[in-house]
Amino acid sequence: MKRLGFLLLVTAVATAFTAVPAGEVDFAANFENATLRLDYVFCGDATHQDVYFQQACRTEEWAGRRHHLAEPLLRGNGQVIVRSAADGKVLYVNSFSTLFQEWQCTPEAEQVQRAFENCFQIPFPREKVEVEIRLYDTRGEVCGSMRHGIDPADILIRRRSDNGYPRRTLQRGGDLSEAIDIVIVSDGYAEQDYVKFFADAERARAALMGHKPFSDYAGRFSIRAVFAPSLQSGVSVPHDGNWLETSLDSHFDTFYTTRYLTTSAMQKVYDAIGTVPFEHVIVLVNTPVYGGGGIFNNVTIMGSDHPTFKEVLVHEFGHAFGGLADEYFYAGDESEQYPLDIEPWEPNISTLVDFVKKWQDMLPAGLAVPTPVDELEKQDVRKIWKTLSPEQKSSLNLKVGVYEGAGYRTKGIYRPVQECRMRMNECEEFCPVCSRAIVRMIDYYTR
Numbered sequence: 001m002k003r004l005g006f007l008l009l010v011t012a013v014a015t016a017f018t019a020v021p022a023g024e025v026d027f028a029a030n031f032e033n034a035t036l037r038l039d040y041v042f043c044g045d046a047t048h049q050d051v052y053f054q055q056a057c058r059t060e061e062w063a064g065r066r067h068h069l070a071e072p073l074l075r076g077n078g079q080v081i082v083r084s085a086a087d088g089k090v091l092y093v094n095s096f097s098t099l100f101q102e103w104q105c106t107p108e109a110e111q112v113q114r115a116f117e118n119c120f121q122i123p124f125p126r127e128k129v130e131v132e133i134r135l136y137d138t139r140g141e142v143c144g145s146m147r148h149g150i151d152p153a154d155i156l157i158r159r160r161s162d163n164g165y166p167r168r169t170l171q172r173g174g175d176l177s178e179a180i181d182i183v184i185v186s187d188g189y190a191e192q193d194y195v196k197f198f199a200d201a202e203r204a205r206a207a208l209m210g211h212k213p214f215s216d217y218a219g220r221f222s223i224r225a226v227f228a229p230s231l232q233s234g235v236s237v238p239h240d241g242n243w244l245e246t247s248l249d250s251h252f253d254t255f256y257t258t259r260y261l262t263t264s265a266m267q268k269v270y271d272a273i274g275t276v277p278f279e280h281v282i283v284l285v286n287t288p289v290y291g292g293g294g295i296f297n298n299v300t301i302m303g304s305d306h307p308t309f310k311e312v313l314v315h316e317f318g319h320a321f322g323g324l325a326d327e328y329f330y331a332g333d334e335s336e337q338y339p340l341d342i343e344p345w346e347p348n349i350s351t352l353v354d355f356v357k358k359w360q361d362m363l364p365a366g367l368a369v370p371t372p373v374d375e376l377e378k379q380d381v382r383k384i385w386k387t388l389s390p391e392q393k394s395s396l397n398l399k400v401g402v403y404e405g406a407g408y409r410t411k412g413i414y415r416p417v418q419e420c421r422m423r424m425n426e427c428e429e430f431c432p433v434c435s436r437a438i439v440r441m442i443d444y445y446t447r
């Protein structure tokens with residue numbers, strides 16, 4: 001009875017001060033303005049996966065969205081689902097992808113079982129909840145699910161204090177409750193690289209916020225930078241036999257792919273960010289070597305000093321923030337990551353199985369499918385891109401169609417334009433379909 005009274009009270013208070021649309025979860029009634037970080041270990045091999053809960057901690061303030069709480073915009077390769085323990089109502093959902101699931105598609109996963117760290121943030125619940133971690137396979141089927149309870153009064157939910165790492169606000173786009181909050185955290189910057197890190201972080205901010213469509217919505221983003229000092233300066237490059245002691249353990253040769261720069265030490269990443277509120281994290285790695293990665297609603301990781309820094313950062317953030325797929329493919333290097341009889345959830349590629357959910361509404365009437373490419377596109381466009389006229393570039397980047405070849409396959413997967421930021425570094429802009437997907441995501445967070 002007492003409990004019911006409490007619920008009625010908070011509902012009444014929330015109704016008095018905020019207009020929550022019918023069907024939406026009321027943030028204030030269900031959550032505090034605080035963050036519950038949940039640490040998990042994902043383990044398995046090519047054909048099976050398990051999730052284990054490790055620990056929880058609390059930081060004050062919640063930087064995430066306070067509306068669309070139970071409605072993910074994109075499905076992702078997995079989801080965190082929070083339900084009321086009392087009545088099972090879904091209170092919060094966030095979708096994500098993981099390095100673990102990428103690894104499951106590698107030859108190594110046929111041979112050995114491995115474990116990967118993952119950390120997720122949910123708004124701090126006022127009452128007991130059940131948290132489910134759900135994983136989807138490449139066919140979109142639920143292939144793993146783990147549920148556990150969270151009691152907000154649990155004394156073993158660690159309350160984290162400021163870790164003392166220097167931080168700066170690079171850009172402020174409104175209150176935490178309104179803006180999209182990005183944090184840039186350092187790896188491979190030693191104490192003496194302090195000034196360089198904040199200069200590099202500012203370059204990263206300018207690269208993202210200067211690129212369309214982000215530049216049109218820059219006022220909706222807050223960007224902070226955290227300096228987590230490393231013992232050594234630089235990054236580990238295993239193919240050179242070079243391992244360094246750095247704060248977040250980033251290294252090249254992920255899955256034995258030379259240029260794939262990642263970190264598996266997600267708990268170190270979250271510990272370094274500490275109490276700084278964020279929704280999206282960029283790990284900035286002090287290296288001139290080309291490389292980086294972006295995993296949807298998980299992490300963007302980026303080398304700082306390669307000449308293509310700006311282009312690659314925007315591309316990788318396109319994965320991590322916008323859930324965009326790679327539009328590239330190479331004959332002779334095909335992948336079965338996207339089964340041809342399943343519509344992928346990524347907004348910028350299609351198998352045409354459920355094309356109405358993609359960019360069908362953006363096609364001119366009577367367009368041939370697949371759409372034939374321009375004569376120009378039959379050349380090695382990458383090599384001649386700089387010599388093309390603005391009109392030629394526009395034809396390749398803006399003329400929306402259904403072009404065959406995308407998602408690491410030459411046949412059966414289609415891309416919206418011939419050339420896009422999600423296809424090659426040389427192309428300066430996102431295509432109209434990728435741009436729309438990013439704007440939809442910005443609106444999802446902020447409207």
Ligand SMILES: [Zn+2]
Nearest residue numbers: 420422431434
């Ligand atoms: Zn695109």
